[in-house]
Amino acid sequence: MQIEEFNILVTDLKDKMYRIAFRVVRDHEEARDVVQDSLVKIWNKRELLENVDNKAAYCMTITRNMGIDKVRGRKMQTSDISERYDLQANIADPERIAVGKDEFEIIRAFIAKMPDNHKEVLELRDIEGYSYKEISSITGHSIDKVKVYLHRARMRIKEHFKTHAA
Amino acid sequence: MTNSIDKIIEKYYAGETNQEEEKKLRTYLFSGQVSADHAYMRPLFKHFESERNMSIEFEPDLSFTSKRKTKVRNIWPKLISIAASFVILIAVAFSWFNNSDTMYKQKYTLLEDKADQEEALAITLDALGFLSKKFDKGTKPLVHIKDFERTDISKKNK
Numbered sequence: 001m002q003i004e005e006f007n008i009l010v011t012d013l014k015d016k017m018y019r020i021a022f023r024v025v026r027d028h029e030e031a032r033d034v035v036q037d038s039l040v041k042i043w044n045k046r047e048l049l050e051n052v053d054n055k056a057a058y059c060m061t062i063t064r065n066m067g068i069d070k071v072r073g074r075k076m077q078t079s080d081i082s083e084r085y086d087l088q089a090n091i092a093d094p095e096r097i098a099v100g101k102d103e104f105e106i107i108r109a110f111i112a113k114m115p116d117n118h119k120e121v122l123e124l125r126d127i128e129g130y131s132y133k134e135i136s137s138i139t140g141h142s143i144d145k146v147k148v149y150l151h152r153a154r155m156r157i158k159e160h161f162k163t164h165a166a
Numbered sequence: 167m168t169n170s171i172d173k174i175i176e177k178y179y180a181g182e183t184n185q186e187e188e189k190k191l192r193t194y195l196f197s198g199q200v201s202a203d204h205a206y207m208r209p210l211f212k213h214f215e216s217e218r219n220m221s222i223e224f225e226p227d228l229s230f231t232s233k234r235k236t237k238v239r240n241i242w243p244k245l246i247s248i249a250a251s252f253v254i255l256i257a258v259a260f261s262w263f264n265n266s267d268t269m270y271k272q273k274y275t276l277l278e279d280k281a282d283q284e285e286a287l288a289i290t291l292d293a294l295g296f297l298s299k300k301f302d303k304g305t306k307p308l309v310h311i312k313d314f315e316r317t318d319i320s321k322k323n324k
Contacts, residue, residue, distance in 0.1 A: 003231050010226060018222050032224055039226050107213040127217045129185065151181035158179055161206045 001046040010039060013056055016128060017063040023123055024067030025074075026112070034070055038063040057130070057137045064120075064138060110160060111153075118153035121146055175204065 014035065021034035041062055042049065052058045111119055117139075124135045136143045174191050177183045183191070194200065195211045 006231060007228065010228065014224065014226055015220075015222050018224055019217070019220060032226075035224070036226050039228070040230050043231055103209045104213045104216060107210060108217075123217075126188075126214045129218070131185065147181040149181075151179065154179050154181065157210060161210060164206075 001049050006043060006046065009042075009055060009059070013059050014039075016056070017059060019128070020060055020063050020124075021067045023120075024064060025070050030070055031067075034063060034067045038066045041066070054134060054137060057134045060124075060128075060130075060138045061140075107157075107161075110157065114153055114156060117141070117149050118156070121149040122153040122157075125150055171204070175207075 017035045017038060018031055021038070022028065022031035025031050025034060038059070042059055049055060049058065111122065114122070120139060121135055121141075124130045124138060125132075130138065132143045132146050135141075135146045139146070141149070171191070171194050174183060174187045177187060178191060192211055192215075195204065195208050196215075200208055
């Protein structure tokens with residue numbers, strides 16, 4: 001892979017890579033580091049990239065794995081998420097649902113509290129718009145499993161928000 | 167319309183929708199004609215949309231892609247200048263040695279002539295004679311040392 005080709009790839013994917021990294025590490029500074037490290041890794045393995053059919057999925061897989069490594073290194077993920085989104089405060093106060101921005105925060109916090117597999121598949125599909133096959137290759141789950149996780153994640157959201165709306 | 171949307175929503179929750187159907191669902195939810203039953207989905211899809219369009223002020227540093235190449239480019243001129251310096255040094259040394267050797271050989275060749283040898287001998291004898299003369303002149307004042315040795319001062323020092 002030549003520099004020019006790599007630059008095009010970076011321009012096309014950097015935002016998506018950043019969003020994926022951010023969703024894993026939940027910190028802007030760390031997300032930047034993850035993307036930067038991922039790009040270095042992708043560049044160093046550029047010979048491998050020649051034989052990859054879906055380069056975008058390959059880059060996302062590397063980014064996701066680097067993000068997971070970062071979180072593992074941090075060793076504070078589980079206690080951290082609810083604090084970062086002030087989850088309890090948002091969900092406990094139904095009046096805040098009426099305000100648009102808060103509504104987003106509540107949804108984000110709710111998704112963040114989901115099991116990792118569900119959350120990841122949901123975000124890759126509904127936010128990033130990847131196909132089931134691409135999600136399967138990024139996460140390493142089978143397509144059937146991807147659909148199951150997606151179903152469960154969406155049902156959780158439905159149950160929660162339909163009840164709240166009612 | 168509502169019937170087909172209901173089916174799409176059903177498929178959506180089952181995790182079975184394709185991208186085209188999801189696009190239709192999005193268009194429906196963002197239109198102003200969302201039924202009360204589906205209204206709760208609107209903020210959710212708006213959230214997805216806002217996350218997708220999240221503004222990111224991030225430009226990765228791609229200098230690592232040119233590092234190796236620049237290094238090679240920087241090394242070559244240095245290598246060439248070092249090699250050139252060596253070539254010049256060797257050439258100067260070679261010509262100097264060659265020159266001095268020729269000069270020596272030329273002198274040596276001159277002395278091979280008998281007349282020159284005699285001339286050289288005469289010059290050498292002249293030089294040695296001159297040196298001997300000067301040496302004699304230098305030793306003459308030392309005769310007075312014996313007078314000095316006979317004095318009291320010299321004896322006292324002994």
